[in-house]
Amino acid sequence: MGDHGLHFVAMACSLRRGSYTRAIADTLDELAPDDVAVEVLSSLGDLPLYNQDVEDIGVPAAVAALAVEVTLADAVVIVTPEYNHSVPGALKNAIDWLSRLSERPLEQKPVAIQSASPGLLGGARAQEHLRQILSAVDAVILNRPQVIVTQVAAKVDAQSGMLRDRETRQQVIRQLQALAHLARSSRSRLIQNHDVDAWSHCG
Amino acid sequence: MGDHGLHFVAMACSLRRGSYTRAIADTLDELAPDDVAVEVLSSLGDLPLYNQDVEDIGVPAAVAALAVEVTLADAVVIVTPEYNHSVPGALKNAIDWLSRLSERPLEQKPVAIQSASPGLLGGARAQEHLRQILSAVDAVILNRPQVIVTQVAAKVDAQSGMLRDRETRQQVIRQLQALAHLARSSRSRLIQNHDVDAWSHCG
Amino acid sequence: MGDHGLHFVAMACSLRRGSYTRAIADTLDELAPDDVAVEVLSSLGDLPLYNQDVEDIGVPAAVAALAVEVTLADAVVIVTPEYNHSVPGALKNAIDWLSRLSERPLEQKPVAIQSASPGLLGGARAQEHLRQILSAVDAVILNRPQVIVTQVAAKVDAQSGMLRDRETRQQVIRQLQALAHLARSSRSRLIQNHDVDAWSHCG
Amino acid sequence: MGDHGLHFVAMACSLRRGSYTRAIADTLDELAPDDVAVEVLSSLGDLPLYNQDVEDIGVPAAVAALAVEVTLADAVVIVTPEYNHSVPGALKNAIDWLSRLSERPLEQKPVAIQSASPGLLGGARAQEHLRQILSAVDAVILNRPQVIVTQVAAKVDAQSGMLRDRETRQQVIRQLQALAHLARSSRSRLIQNHDVDAWSHCG
Numbered sequence: 001m002g003d004h005g006l007h008f009v010a011m012a013c014s015l016r017r018g019s020y021t022r023a024i025a026d027t028l029d030e031l032a033p034d035d036v037a038v039e040v041l042s043s044l045g046d047l048p049l050y051n052q053d054v055e056d057i058g059v060p061a062a063v064a065a066l067a068v069e070v071t072l073a074d075a076v077v078i079v080t081p082e083y084n085h086s087v088p089g090a091l092k093n094a095i096d097w098l099s100r101l102s103e104r105p106l107e108q109k110p111v112a113i114q115s116a117s118p119g120l121l122g123g124a125r126a127q128e129h130l131r132q133i134l135s136a137v138d139a140v141i142l143n144r145p146q147v148i149v150t151q152v153a154a155k156v157d158a159q160s161g162m163l164r165d166r167e168t169r170q171q172v173i174r175q176l177q178a179l180a181h182l183a184r185s186s187r188s189r190l191i192q193n194h195d196v197d198a199w200s201h202c203g
Numbered sequence: 204m205g206d207h208g209l210h211f212v213a214m215a216c217s218l219r220r221g222s223y224t225r226a227i228a229d230t231l232d233e234l235a236p237d238d239v240a241v242e243v244l245s246s247l248g249d250l251p252l253y254n255q256d257v258e259d260i261g262v263p264a265a266v267a268a269l270a271v272e273v274t275l276a277d278a279v280v281i282v283t284p285e286y287n288h289s290v291p292g293a294l295k296n297a298i299d300w301l302s303r304l305s306e307r308p309l310e311q312k313p314v315a316i317q318s319a320s321p322g323l324l325g326g327a328r329a330q331e332h333l334r335q336i337l338s339a340v341d342a343v344i345l346n347r348p349q350v351i352v353t354q355v356a357a358k359v360d361a362q363s364g365m366l367r368d369r370e371t372r373q374q375v376i377r378q379l380q381a382l383a384h385l386a387r388s389s390r391s392r393l394i395q396n397h398d399v400d401a402w403s404h405c406g
Numbered sequence: 407m408g409d410h411g412l413h414f415v416a417m418a419c420s421l422r423r424g425s426y427t428r429a430i431a432d433t434l435d436e437l438a439p440d441d442v443a444v445e446v447l448s449s450l451g452d453l454p455l456y457n458q459d460v461e462d463i464g465v466p467a468a469v470a471a472l473a474v475e476v477t478l479a480d481a482v483v484i485v486t487p488e489y490n491h492s493v494p495g496a497l498k499n500a501i502d503w504l505s506r507l508s509e510r511p512l513e514q515k516p517v518a519i520q521s522a523s524p525g526l527l528g529g530a531r532a533q534e535h536l537r538q539i540l541s542a543v544d545a546v547i548l549n550r551p552q553v554i555v556t557q558v559a560a561k562v563d564a565q566s567g568m569l570r571d572r573e574t575r576q577q578v579i580r581q582l583q584a585l586a587h588l589a590r591s592s593r594s595r596l597i598q599n600h601d602v603d604a605w606s607h608c609g
Numbered sequence: 610m611g612d613h614g615l616h617f618v619a620m621a622c623s624l625r626r627g628s629y630t631r632a633i634a635d636t637l638d639e640l641a642p643d644d645v646a647v648e649v650l651s652s653l654g655d656l657p658l659y660n661q662d663v664e665d666i667g668v669p670a671a672v673a674a675l676a677v678e679v680t681l682a683d684a685v686v687i688v689t690p691e692y693n694h695s696v697p698g699a700l701k702n703a704i705d706w707l708s709r710l711s712e713r714p715l716e717q718k719p720v721a722i723q724s725a726s727p728g729l730l731g732g733a734r735a736q737e738h739l740r741q742i743l744s745a746v747d748a749v750i751l752n753r754p755q756v757i758v759t760q761v762a763a764k765v766d767a768q769s770g771m772l773r774d775r776e777t778r779q780q781v782i783r784q785l786q787a788l789a790h791l792a793r794s795s796r797s798r799l800i801q802n803h804d805v806d807a808w809s810h811c812g
Contacts, residue, residue, distance in 0.1 A: 015254035049248050049293045050286070051218035083253070083299045084339035085534065086289075086332060090252045093292025120556060121530050128491065128531055128741050129289060129332055135740055136287035138752045143744050150526060185794070288737065323759060327730050328737055331694065334541055335534050338549050346544045353729060388591070421660035451658050455699045456692070457624035489659070489705045490745035492695075492738060496658045499698025535695060535738055542693035 082126035285329035691735035
């Protein structure tokens with residue numbers, strides 16, 4: 001990957017080994033544009049539940065590691081199941097932790113959302129909550145194309161643990177292209193901002 | 204407490220010791236009607252993050268204990284802070300666990316919501332998400348009176364760790380009365396349902 | 407319909423003639439329990455957009471007529487499409503008007519939600535917004551069974567303008583039974599409340 | 610206003626004359642950066658309720674006029690009250706109409722949200738719904754700074770019909786600056802996109 005390559009990180013938000021969201025996350029690198037690498041982050045299950053008393057003692061190592069990964073990434077892909085019409089507690093917990101750190105890893109970070117469920121609705125309602133939560137941490141949320149994977153059990157290959165459904169793969173390819181575009185324009189925007197700031201400091 | 208007394212349980216949803224939601228939860232028993240006892244549940248921080256692999260091995264002891272408490276209660280009071288426009292991961296995690304158990308502890312369970320924040324909005328947005336989540340588990344949600352505690356730091360007594368703001372206490376009293384009424388009518392409804400079922404089984 | 411019969415009203419929330427939500431609403435009376443009659447309300451398109459200046463002059467006739475229908479009904483069934491991940495403006499406008507009237511027609515009124523769309527998600531996201539809105543007016547919202555009609559074009563008979571899909575009809579039947587049960591228990595609860603009040607006034 | 614000036618449009622979403630949201634909208638031009646002009650759009654009350662039968666005959670003149678205004682604007686400011694925990698029907702109706710037009714006026718359009726209420730919560734819950742709705746039409750939503758005007762009656766000058774509260778005015782100034790920045794970077798992004806397209810067409 002050359003100078004202009006992009007580095008994305010992906011969160012698989014159901015914690016079981018062999019989960020569908022993990023399978024989708026594992027397929028992203030293959031489906032991303034040539035100059036985009038996608039790395040799947042460590043399990044969100046490694047994080048403790050957020051507790052200010054714990055935070056006051058010191059940010060837990062797993063949280064700090066996640067924060068570094070997100071901070072260094074050009075964009076984040078969140079692959080989530082839907083639990084009770086919303087996101088899993090584990091995903092909310094991870095975002096809560098990240099929102100507490102002074103470097104604010106998700107602020108102005110381009111984020112794409114993918115959801116999957118064995119049922120007919122594909123986690124669409126979890127996406128709505130997640131969008132509101134990400135807005136609160138000032139992420140730059142990709143609106144479209146949406147990736148909502150309905151009846152996911154038939155779309156993942158149990159053997160290989162990879163997403164195989166042709167139509168879903170096409171949709172993921174389109175979303176990752178759009179995310180790469182958003183990440184590039186956000187990066188140039190941040191550089192422009194920086195110039196403006198530098199200039200004003202000299203004024 | 205006599206035969207007609209009610210037993211409520213309260214969840215304090217920020218995990219730090221000395222939290223505002225804990226202070227409010229600790230005050231509920233004092234503010235409840237004479238024939239209602241309110242017990243504050245063990246910390247939601249004792250629960251592991253939901254993971255189906257863990258569930259498949261066996262429901263963790265802390266989850267089972269929570270489920271029993273909720274199942275036996277006549278109603279639940281959830282006292283929550285707002286994190287990033289939604290509920291804390293710890294609260295969502297607890298509900299996710301409860302929703303997986305075959306006895307479905309929250310199904311048809313009367314639930315009242317209280318939120319608090321040091322800021323101006325008092326956690327009102329967290330209440331909206333929580334309502335949707337509780338609807339998904341088929342809880343019977345008390346709509347009114349709402350308890351939204353703004354600028355909570357000034358309303359809790361640091362010394363005693365109790366809610367002291369007069370107006371807020373009045374509002375909590377009204378909500379607990381309404382919840383007691385809802386719990387009583389739900390109980391009689393369940394008894395009626397049971398009769399209907401029994402009758403049909405004899406048909 | 408005898409003394410113990412129930413009277414439901416249904417709102418079809420897309421305004422075009424021959425809409426899918428109208429077709430579903432028109433089928434409800436046929437699918438309701440024997441002792442429940444379902445009347446489809448006049449078009450929500452007859453209502454002006456809510457404007458306090460208009461309200462101050464006098465409640466428009468179409469609003470007053472809707473309010474009377476809702477007030478007299480034992481329960482309401484809202485059949486809605488999804489526009490831009492939420493409810494149509496016309497439905498929100500109707501609820502806004504009803505919420506302004508001193509008799510508060512939706513307060514403590516049992517309400518069931520049905521949504522339909524030509525797409526894969528069946529309006530599930532509109533249901534989430536609608537639940538929050540109905541909670542704000544203190545309606546008694548039926549959580550389950552949910553009626554989410556995906557790919558509705560294939561499930562309505564264009565000739566007769568009626569819902570014909572067998573599985574969807576079964577789901578509607580189950581929901582109307584649950585709504586009848588909720589309406590009956592709410593009615594008895596209201597009567598009990600009334601007694602309590604009467605008693606306390608004599609105290 | 611020179612070549613580099615920006616043109617914003619503002620929607621006042623409560624329809625009564627002399628509304629608070631109208632007062633805030635009327636103050637925006639004064640509070641905007643020097644090279645930004647803010648024009649308040651005609652009343653959303655001029656639009657009919659969305660009805661596909663009407664659309665099939667022809668887009669109503671008031672809808673077409675609104676669409677042109679939004680399309681030509683560099684950004685949109687939506688100033689809304691909260692009705693029943695959500696946006697007014699009139700605002701939702703306007704967005705529904707705009708979403709139907711082939712030119713998609715709100716797509717990739719920078720949008721800032723302001724809410725106001727006489728109560729303590731300032732319309733914060735309406736903002737949450739509005740964000741989801743705007744995401745559905747692929748608007749570019751400004752996350753921060755938020756403008757949530759609590760207890761608005763005391764912050765508007767009844768005589769002049771303008772926003773006078775000093776702190777709120779500062780917050781609005783900051784938001785309009787951020788919106789101008791977002792509009793400029795979106796514009797350059799669109800130009801870059803166009804270049805890429807032109808190039809690929811020559812390939």
